[in-house]
Amino acid sequence: MGKCLDIEQCGYENREKARFCARCGIPLAGAFLQGRYEIRALDQKERGIVTLRAVDHHEGMLVTVRVLIPRGAKQHKKVEFLQDAELAVSLSSRIHDPASIRVTDYGQDGPVVFLIKTKGVESGEAPRPGRPNIVTRVGSQVITPTEVADDEDTPTQARIAVLPGLRLAQKPTNPQNWLIKGNQAYERGNYQKALGAYERALEIDASEINAWSGKGATLLHLQRAEEALAAFDQALKLREDDPELWTSHANALHELRRYEEAMQSYDRALQCNPRYVYAWSGRGMALAEQNRPEDAMKAFDQALVLDPNQSTIWQAMSDTLYSLKHYDQALISIDRALQLNEQQADMWDIKGNILRRMGKPEEALAMHERAVLLAPDNTIAWFDKANDLRELKRFSEALIDYDHALSLDPTMASSWYNRGNVLAALHMYEEALESYDHALEYDDGLTSAWYNKGSLLHEMNRHEEALVALDRALAVDMHNIAAWNNRGLALFALGRLDEALVALEQATAFAPEEPDAWYNKAVVLEKLGREQEARSSQEWARSLESEAESPSESV
Numbered sequence: 001m002g003k004c005l006d007i008e009q010c011g012y013e014n015r016e017k018a019r020f021c022a023r024c025g026i027p028l029a030g031a032f033l034q035g036r037y038e039i040r041a042l043d044q045k046e047r048g049i050v051t052l053r054a055v056d057h058h059e060g061m062l063v064t065v066r067v068l069i070p071r072g073a074k075q076h077k078k079v080e081f082l083q084d085a086e087l088a089v090s091l092s093s094r095i096h097d098p099a100s101i102r103v104t105d106y107g108q109d110g111p112v113v114f115l116i117k118t119k120g121v122e123s124g125e126a127p128r129p130g131r132p133n134i135v136t137r138v139g140s141q142v143i144t145p146t147e148v149a150d151d152e153d154t155p156t157q158a159r160i161a162v163l164p165g166l167r168l169a170q171k172p173t174n175p176q177n178w179l180i181k182g183n184q185a186y187e188r189g190n191y192q193k194a195l196g197a198y199e200r201a202l203e204i205d206a207s208e209i210n211a212w213s214g215k216g217a218t219l220l221h222l223q224r225a226e227e228a229l230a231a232f233d234q235a236l237k238l239r240e241d242d243p244e245l246w247t248s249h250a251n252a253l254h255e256l257r258r259y260e261e262a263m264q265s266y267d268r269a270l271q272c273n274p275r276y277v278y279a280w281s282g283r284g285m286a287l288a289e290q291n292r293p294e295d296a297m298k299a300f301d302q303a304l305v306l307d308p309n310q311s312t313i314w315q316a317m318s319d320t321l322y323s324l325k326h327y328d329q330a331l332i333s334i335d336r337a338l339q340l341n342e343q344q345a346d347m348w349d350i351k352g353n354i355l356r357r358m359g360k361p362e363e364a365l366a367m368h369e370r371a372v373l374l375a376p377d378n379t380i381a382w383f384d385k386a387n388d389l390r391e392l393k394r395f396s397e398a399l400i401d402y403d404h405a406l407s408l409d410p411t412m413a414s415s416w417y418n419r420g421n422v423l424a425a426l427h428m429y430e431e432a433l434e435s436y437d438h439a440l441e442y443d444d445g446l447t448s449a450w451y452n453k454g455s456l457l458h459e460m461n462r463h464e465e466a467l468v469a470l471d472r473a474l475a476v477d478m479h480n481i482a483a484w485n486n487r488g489l490a491l492f493a494l495g496r497l498d499e500a501l502v503a504l505e506q507a508t509a510f511a512p513e514e515p516d517a518w519y520n521k522a523v524v525l526e527k528l529g530r531e532q533e534a535r536s537s538q539e540w541a542r543s544l545e546s547e548a549e550s551p552s553e554s555v
Contacts, residue, residue, distance in 0.1 A: 005029055005042035006050065020445045025070025025111040025476070026050050032057075033109045035411035035442075037065060037116060043223075046257060048073065053223075056116070063104075063118050064223065070111035070445070070476075078113045080323065082106060084289050085115035087319035090346070091285045091312055101220060101251060107380075110413060110443030111476060175205040182214055191221045209238045209245075216248060225255040243269040243276040250279075254286050262286055277306045281313055284320075293320045311340035315347055318354070327358045345375035349384055361391045379408040383415055395422045413443035420449070424456055432456060447476045451483050454490075463490040481511040485520060492524055500524050515541040515548075 004010040004021040005028065012023035019031040027039045036058050043051040043064070052065040068081045085106035092102035105116040182197030195218045201211040216231035229252040235245050250265035263286070269279035284299030300317045304310065318333035334351045341347070352367030368385035375381055386401035402419040405412060420435035436453040439446055454469030467490050473483040488503035501524045507517035518541035525534035 002028065005039075005052070006045060009045070018444065020070075020110050020112065020443070022445075022475070023071070025445055026067055027052065027065075027110075027112060032411070033065065033112070033114060034107055035409060037063060039065065045069075048077075054116075056118070059118075061118065063116050065114055065116055067112045067114045078108070080291055081113045081115075082108065083319060083323045084291065085113070086350075087288045087316050087323075088115065088285060090315040090319060090350075091281065101255065108414065111445035111447070175201040175208050175211065178204065179208065179211055179214070182211070182218075186214060186218055191218050194218045195222070207238055209235050212238070213245060213248065216252065220252060220255065225252055228252045229256065241272050243273040243279055246272060247276070247279050247282055250282065250286070254289075259286065259290055275306055277303050277310075280306065281310070281316075284313075284316065288316065288320055288323075293323050296320050309340055311337040311344070311347075314340065315350065318350060322350075322354060322357070327354055330354050331358070343374060345371045345378055345381060348374065349378075349381050352384055352388065356388060356391065361388045364388045365392070377408060379405050379412060379415075382408065383412070383418075386415075387418065390418065390422055390425075393425075395426050398422050399426075411442045413439045413446055413449070416442065417446060417449045417452075420452065424452070429456060429460055444472075445476050447473050447480060447483075450476070451480060451486075454483070455486050458486055458490045458493070461493070463493045466490045467494075479510050481507050481514060481517065484510065485514075485517050488517075488520055488524070492520075492527075497524055497528055501528065513544060515544040518544065 002014055002016065002018075004012045004014065004024060004026065006021070006024060006026060010021060010024045010026075012021050014022055014028060018028060020027055026042075027033060029039055029041065031039045033039070033054075037054045037056055040053045040055060043053055045051070048069050050067050050069055052067060054063050054065045055061070056063045068078060085103065088103035089106055092104065102118055103115050104118045106114065108114075178197045178201035182194045182201065185191075185194035185197060195215065198211045198215040198218065201208055202215070205211075212231050212235035216228045216235065219225070219228035219231060229249065232245060232249040232252055236242070236249060239245065246265050246269035250262045250269065253259075253262035253265055263283070266279050266283040266286070269276055270283075273279075280299050280303035284296045284303060287293075287296035287299060297317065297320055300313055300320065303313050304317070307313075314333050314337035318330045318337065321327075321330035321333060331351065331354050334347060334354060338344075338347050338351065348367050348371040352364040352371065354364075355361075355367060356364035365385065365388040368381055368388055371381040372378065372385060382401050382405040386398045386405060389395075389398035389401060399419065399422050402415050402422065405415045406419070409415070416435050416439035420432045420439065423429075423432035423435055433453060433456060436449045436456075439449040440453075443449070450469050450473035454466045454473060457463070457466035457469060467487065470483050470487045470490065473480055474487070477483075484503050484507035488500045488507065491497075491500035491503060501521070504517055504521040504524060507514065508521055511517060518537050522534045522537035522541065525531075525537060
């Protein structure tokens with residue numbers, strides 16, 4: 001912990017036990033996201049997003065973490081980031097090609113929203129024989145592969161179909177022997193050894209397309225996207241009409257965040273084969289990640305015309321429609337996904353969240369109950385189920401489920417925070433404060449927890465303590481209107497009228513359409529003897545209320 005990883009543009013020296021930078025909000029070296037992903041280093045920063053290297057301590061592997069920089073990020077941007085990440089996870093969940101780059105997890109921890117990218121064979125899967133032919137982002141039809149000679153007994157598993165022209169030529173030549181060794185090392189996750197073997201094959205025969213393709217896929221696993229792109233470029237010089245190679249080329253560009261060029265490569269893949277479902281689905285996912293949901297929908301539509309039995313693409317469509325607030329259509333799409341694969345707990349969880357957004361918490365609860373039956377160790381499903389119960393005002397039951405979620409992940413700050421809200425609703429104020437403190441222990445940048453703690457302390461007439469908490473909320477988000485308003489009220493209660501007026505002026509400056517802040521400002525002005533200003537503030541508050549109660553008639 002300590003110095004911010006963004007040394008060039010931040011470099012803030014944080015306190016020893018901090019998890020997030022107090023200035024910009026990004027995770028610090030050594031911090032754990034959701035108690036699982038240990039941050040190691042910063043790779044790059046671009047357009048409000050940082051890319052970090054981390055270790056997944058559940059799986060014992062290196063991962064890439066993409067984080068939306070909290071400083072300056074509006075709430076709608078965070079929501080959009082999480083929706084895009086959820087879509088990416090859904091599209092990655094059915095990928096079976098170990099050469100693929102996958103989005104495997106996402107979430108919110110403290111002030112940050114993040115997604116996790118991994119490369120390689122999924123935990124629990126046996127390595128599959130055959131060569132890494134393509135790096136795909138979206139799974140599709142699977143077939144049983146041909147076996148490759150090996151010294152060990154390696155089980156044959158389903159894999160993504162490859163074009164016949166890209167299969168290994170079984171001829172006893174030196175480059176082919178190195179190619180087989182490279183494939184075997186690749187399938188076992190020994191990427192350095194695989195890279196060496198592919199390079200030996202290319203030293204013997206620089207025209208070996210499969211070696212260039214394997215080298216590109218391996219380099220992507222090693223997080224060397226620029227070199228991977230160069231390898232795919234060489235392969236395409238040898239076979240420029242190959243849609244699989246163009247799709248891999250697009251994915252390398254996507255990793256480099258060269259989105260326009262990635263779209264061009266997906267288009268080239270589709271020029272080679274307009275019915276190539278991987279290119280359509282990969283293109284859709286890339287568009288969704290760029291917050292272009294309408295264009296993403298068109299790509300998903302094309303993919304489903306070609307293969308309507310892809311549950312992950314139906315799920316991706318549902319997520320995209322959800323982001324467009326087309327909840328009825330989102331529900332239809334997730335139902336179609338569930339018809340194809342009803343054993344996916346995350347799909348039931350998504351359906352529940354859609355129903356809750358549609359104002360149907362009872363139906364949402366049934367979906368989340370199904371999700372926890374399928375995945376009883378799924379913390380998010382228990383958390384969402386508790387949220388349904390809280391919305392239904394079944395607070396005691398909600399408390400039980402928040403506690404269950406915390407038994408699975410005691411570092412989940414959002415569960416501690418919502419647990420505090422439920423306890424406050426039950427008038428268990430001291431217990432609520434303790435729960436907020438736990439939330440802030442795991443995420444001291446959780447603005448809503450500081451705000452709710454401060455507001456509750458104010459209600460309990462502990463105004464000095466309330467000011468400390470509200471100031472912490474404002475340190476994270478100085479545009480928090482409710483925090484400025486409640487800070488003004490706490491100062492007023494302490495008789496610090498001039499300071500109270502300053503706080504309420506901040507509230508009215510940031511939210512001039514909020515009548516409560518104007519009313520409170522009028523009370524303080526009157527107490528200060530500034531009666532004319534007090535009347536003006538009160539009249540303005542009344543006009544805002546009248547306007548809200550009398551919407552303009554249609555012409």
